[in-house]
Amino acid sequence: MLDKHLESVLSDWMQTENEKPVILSSRIRLARNLEGFVHPLMSDDQSSLQVREAVTKVLAPHYEGFVLEDLKETEKYMLVAKHLMSKELLKSNHGGLFINEDESVSIMVNEEDHIRIQVLGKDLSLNELYEKASEIDDLIDDALTVSFDENLGYLTTCPTNIGTGMRASVMLHLPGLSIMNRMTRIAQTINRFGYTIRGIYGEGTQSLGHIYQVSNQLTQGKTEKVIIEDLTQIVEQIIEEELQIRKRMYNYEHSETVDRIYRSLGILKYCRKISVEEASLRLSELKLGIDMGIIEGIPFRFNELMVAIQAPFIMTMQDKMTIDETRAQMLRAHI
Template sequence: MNLEHFLKSDGPSWLEVKGSDADIVMSTRIRLARNLVGYRFPLSFDEQEAKQIDQVVTQALLNRNNGDHFFSHFTIKEMPALQRQILVEKHLISPLLAKKEKSASVVISNDESISVMVNEEDHLRIQCLSPGFQLYETYELANQLDRYLEKHIPYAFEESFGYLTSCPTNVGTGLRASVMVHLPALTMSKQMKAIIQTLTRLGMVVRGIYGEGSENLGNIYQISNQITLGKSEEEILNDLQNVVEQIIQNERNARQLIMQQAPIALEDRIQRSLGTLKYARIMTSEEAASCLSNVRLGIDLNIIKDVPLSILNECMILIQQGFVQQYAGTTLQATERDLFRAKLLREKLNAKTKNSVEKGEEKYDV
């Protein structure tokens, strides 16, 4: 497939609404960090080594193409900055890979559930994404690909340490499991600070929607394991599963309490947000994310019944800077982006004009 297929806001399988906890858990991600024997780590290797690694990894992946997962390969330095940004916004590559100048690439499956980053912080990072709360299923998908690659590529591995990685925090299993959760009630009731402190003590880390250094736009958080050494993959997954299950219950309790204590105020907040999304003429990404969070909560609580949750998931990606400019077809200044973002949201959330924006029939004059 060509790159244009992966630059659309719709299509990713991990954006589907799936599972009994889909009202809180948006997606699950498994990432495995691996390096090849005989090459320096990306922090110190040269361009020739980078090219060799890219060729070895890419060839192995493309040889595995099958009906379920057909892979496509893209070189990072050949992409314009906007295309790189869009892939970051879709969680298909990391912000670090998007900045790479040496030979680096990404291999993406046709349904976007798998992406393998080549020459990021490590030689390769296998990433699998699934909708909802599917830790074990997503890990098995990543593990199958990892086992295949290990048969064809000699990994850097030591019995006493496990898989060797550029950063010591990834040594051992090289496994980072994360769950993206929507926690509006815990955020409203100002419980998140205490929860984050507790999770840190348990060896977990809480980050924003785009990982390390990003903010929690729209009350969306990523919860992941911090420790990769000294624990088995099963122990890491079990610990995260238990933690997230507890957070889900805490969020449900917080939602119920808000509904009991201030139902009218909550409904007013939700309906005002829906009105803003449907009729506002200018909107920052922060305001859009906040309104989308409120409307999502309204859908989960059955206050709003005529907006599909899948549209809200897509809009969370659609409001980001890269997508806004792609839909506009030109580079936009901050104010222009805010204007066009509001226009996109109006069209997505108003049924009469929904089809026009999906087909790209309407142009924007900047």
């Protein structure tokens, strides 16, 4: 049942005693389409239903499936907040979603492509995630005919995904680089190599709480192995630069850094009304203070709170207060 996936804001695979200072998660996503069917953006109701029925026969024995039309709007947005489905799937006619027990795997049906396989994990574990995604891909490929061209590779709705159909991404917490206005330079540098930096919910979204997704932009001309190797090197360099910036902030801008962090702590402890944008920023700066050893003794779970402050989860706690007032109350109880 869907309830078990929504009763906790944090997926089981993300549960950990000690959160890393920079790396929050890794993801492999594979885009696939079925031969003989119009791609989702152009398909009619009948085609969409046929695709969902065909994919369901393959995945239902292995994963728990949900029909989007059967879900409440709030439930859909909660799934988006947990990164188990995309905002694009909300617009789908006859969309489907399949999730495994610990929520490390989610498979979307009739999103931009017929099938979007997503595998999530901790740390910089892209190779392991790709192996898991490939197993699901093989399961589908053995039962259904996937659109593939010997010269072009996998055929996808968006031309930028043609080839491997793979997007590898790593979610990073980069307050140092963000505060020091280094993100534009980094984005320009990695763009030259076919990689990009996006916001917390992917393409077209803003950064919340100094969180950024680093991912490949090109899916053709490189193998999956090379894309992952190059992305890993880029991420490692970004992490190193973030840690160096934090040392500089601690050693040479200590007073300003401590003031920034304690101001955020004060707002989180005493605010009576707060937007999701400001809450994200203050939580990010509090995490920075904890990771730098400036603040101690606060039971703090950044990943969990970053999901819990999203509007769909706040709405489930609302009484007579506004969303911003309820969010502030929840944060005061946790900080």
